[in-house]
Structure formats: C-alpha cells, structure tokens
Amino acid sequence: LSGSSAYKPGHYVNARVTVQYGGGAVGMSDTGTLTYLDGVWAELTKDKGERLLIPIGSIRHIKLLDQGRSGDDSGSLLRGSSPLPPAE
Numbered sequence: 001l002s003g004s005s006a007y008k009p010g011h012y013v014n015a016r017v018t019v020q021y022g023g024g025a026v027g028m029s030d031t032g033t034l035t036y037l038d039g040v041w042a043e044l045t046k047d048k049g050e051r052l053l054i055p056i057g058s059i060r061h062i063k064l065l066d067q068g069r070s071g072d073d074s075g076s077l078l079r080g081s082s083p084l085p086p087a088e
Contacts, residue, residue, distance in 0.1 A: 013037055016066040019044055021058045031065070 018031045030052060036043035044052045
C-alpha cells in the first residue's frame with residue numbers, strides 16, 4: 001500500500017484486509033480490520049477483538065478484502081431540503 005503513488009496515510013483505516021508479514025520460515029498471515037496505519041506501524045484488529053501491532057518493515061503484502069467505511073461522508077446519502085418559497 002505504501003508503494004502506491006496515490007497512497008494517503010489513513011486511507012485504508014477501517015478496511016478489512018489480510019496482512020502477510022514476517023520473513024523466511026516464520027512468515028505469518030492474519031485477517032481483520034486495519035485500525036491504524038502510519039509510516040512505522042499497522043494495527044490490525046481481528047474478529048474476536050485481538051489487536052496486533054505490526055511493524056511496517058516486516059509487512060510483505062496487504063490484501064484489501066473490503067474497503068470498509070472511510071472517515072469522511074463522501075459515500076453518505078443525504079436527504080434534500082424543502083424547496084425555498086418564491087422570492088417576491
């Protein structure tokens with residue numbers, strides 16, 4: 001994710017992901033919700049509430065499973081207001 005030219009810190013927060021990390025014979029993979037991401041750490045919250053803090057340098061691959069809910073309201077449907085009365 002950090003290699004993309006369009007990467008924005010926090011853009012993938014609340015997304016459901018699978019993270020592959022570690023190296024060699026001890027490589028690990030976990031699936032959950034990405035609850036924090038910066039240039040040093042990624043926090044992954046698993047379905048049962050277990051939270052993992054993973055150093056960015058040990059992450060080999062992050063697979064985006066579901067974009068999740070972003071922090072802005074760009075995907076929200078808003079109800080329109082009543083029309084204004086005619087000007088006199």
